[in-house]
Amino acid sequence: SAVISQKPSRDICQRGTSLTIQCQVDSQVTMMFWYRQQPGQSLTLIATANQGSEATYESGFVIDKFPISRPNLTFSTLTVSNMSPEDSSIYLCSVGGATETQYFGPGTRLLVL
Amino acid sequence: AQTVTQSQPEMSVQEAETVTLSCTYDTSENNYYLFWYKQPPSRQMILVIRQEAYKQQNATENRFSVNFQKAAKSFSLKISDSQLGDTAMYFCAFDPEAGGGSEKLVFGKGTKLTVNP
Numbered sequence: 001s002a003v004i005s006q007k008p009s010r011d012i013c014q015r016g017t018s019l020t021i022q023c024q025v026d027s028q029v030t031m032m033f034w035y036r037q038q039p040g041q042s043l044t045l046i047a048t049a050n051q052g053s054e055a056t057y058e059s060g061f062v063i064d065k066f067p068i069s070r071p072n073l074t075f076s077t078l079t080v081s082n083m084s085p086e087d088s089s090i091y092l093c094s095v096g097g098a099t100e101t102q103y104f105g106p107g108t109r110l111l112v113l
Numbered sequence: 114a115q116t117v118t119q120s121q122p123e124m125s126v127q128e129a130e131t132v133t134l135s136c137t138y139d140t141s142e143n144n145y146y147l148f149w150y151k152q153p154p155s156r157q158m159i160l161v162i163r164q165e166a167y168k169q170q171n172a173t174e175n176r177f178s179v180n181f182q183k184a185a186k187s188f189s190l191k192i193s194d195s196q197l198g199d200t201a202m203y204f205c206a207f208d209p210e211a212g213g214g215s216e217k218l219v220f221g222k223g224t225k226l227t228v229n230p
Contacts, residue, residue, distance in 0.1 A: 001160075033217075042204060042220045043158075090156060101148070102218055104158035 002027050002095050004105035012111045013083055020079045021108045023093035028073035031096030034066070037107070038089045046091075049076040083112045115140045115209045117221035125227040126195045133180075134190045134224045136205030142166075146208040147181065148218070149190045153201040161203070164188065195228045202226075 003026040013019050023032065032049040046066055047055040055068035070076045080087050088111050094102040117138045126132035138147070149161040164172045164181050171179050176196075180189045188207075192199055205221040 042222045043218075044220075045217060048217075092158065094158075101146075101160060101163055103160065104150075106155075106157045109156070 001101075001103045002029060004093065004095060004103060006093060006105040006108050008108060009106065010109040010111075012113060014113055015084055017083055018079055018081045019083065019110060020077050021091055021093075023076045023078070023105055025074045025095055029095040030073070031102075032070060032076045033094045033096070033102065034068060034076070034078045035092045035094065035104075036089045037092060043092065046078070049078075049093075080110065083110075085112045088112045115142075115207075115219050117205050117207060117219050119203075119205055119221035119224050121224045122222070123225045123227070125229055126192075128195055128197060128228055128230050130195055131191060131193045132195055132226065134192075134203050134205075134226065136188045136190070136221055138186050138188065138205070138207050138219075138221075140186070140207070140209050142209050147179075147188045148206045148208075149177070149179070149188075150204045150206060150220075151199075151201045152204065152223075153198075158204075162190065192226075197228050197230060200226060200228045 005024045007022045034046040035043040037043050045058050046061045047057040049055050049068050049070040051070045067079045090107045090109050092104050092107045094104045145166045147164045151159045151161045162172050162174045162177050176193045178191045202223045202225050204223045206218045
């Protein structure tokens with residue numbers, strides 16, 4: 001399975017600011033995904049990061065709030081814009097592997113004050 | 114809508130004993146993949162086991178095995194000889210579009226498992 005790293009691992013941010021989370025994979029992958037895990041909750045898919053084109057967002061998530069970049073097959077970023085306390089969550093990236101299995105990064109724990 | 118239900122928010126088991134976590138799902142698809150993921154307190158999501166819906170044989174992975182009942186849309190996880198390191202949140206998930214290329218996963222709400230010494 002791929003080795004996935006995320007930066008930062010955690011952050012505390014002020015309301016109204018933005019944070020960019022990086023996801024790096026040690027091998028080229030076609031599919032990359034961004035999830036949100038609110039406190040004590042399950043994972044919700046935010047979007048699929050497509051290389052060379054715009055991300056595909058799930059219902060309830062919009063590009064203005066969660067812009068995503070995918071400049072190549074090993075890297076993606078998720079920005080959480082104009083943050084509010086409701087954005088406090090763990091944000092995880094994942095990559096699609098063989099046999100449609102997804103592998104997850106360690107996550108970024110975000111607290112918005 | 115495709116959903117995954119984990120009816121046990123929390124469970125506990127004594128070390129070395131066996132525990133079964135339940136999962137049911139709802140889909141009209143015939144071909145799909147099912148997964149169990151483990152999220153220890155350190156929060157790294159780890160794949161525990163996977164099952165292809167077209168395979169009748171239940172998947173096994175060392176101490177972990179599943180009981181896949183396709184007609185009942187049930188996918189339970191059995192952990193044998195439980196160890197302290199098994200303490201974690203366990204999420205059941207499925208890919209409802211096997212072979213469709215989207216690889217979207219639908220997750221259940223999770224079961225918090227505690228293994229007691």
